[in-house]
Amino acid sequence: METASAVCSECGRRVRIIRNIKKTNHILHLILSIITGGIWIPVWIFVHCFGASAENPDWYCSVCGTNLGGGSSGWGTIGATVSKKPIGFER
Numbered sequence: 279m280e281t282a283s284a285v286c287s288e289c290g291r292r293v294r295i296i297r298n299i300k301k302t303n304h305i306l307h308l309i310l311s312i313i314t315g316g317i318w319i320p321v322w323i324f325v326h327c328f329g330a331s332a333e334n335p336d337w338y339c340s341v342c343g344t345n346l347g348g349g350s351s352g353w354g355t356i357g358a359t360v361s362k363k364p365i366g367f368e369r
Contacts, residue, residue, distance in 0.1 A: 282337070288344040295337045295346060302326045 279298050286293045307322035337346040 281340075284337075284346070286339040286342065286344055286346065288342050289339060294340040296340050297335045297337045299335060 279296055281294055281296050283292060284295050285291065286295070302322075302325055304322075307318065307325070310318040311322060338344065339346060
């Protein structure tokens, strides 16, 4: 989980914002690949490319739960309307 501080559009005040970053468990996939004689490797590649490795998941307000965006720039609709991070953003 990653946390930061920003002004929530719903609450109208500075709050902690959070996002869950999912990472591929490479040790588990390595063990499964060894046990299955390499049959698990395509699953490992698929999970790494399309599954748990979301590069920029959405940010959520920790107070009201409002989805504040995400996406390729990490800011979703916020990033589509402004070229920089939201006012008051701090990590």
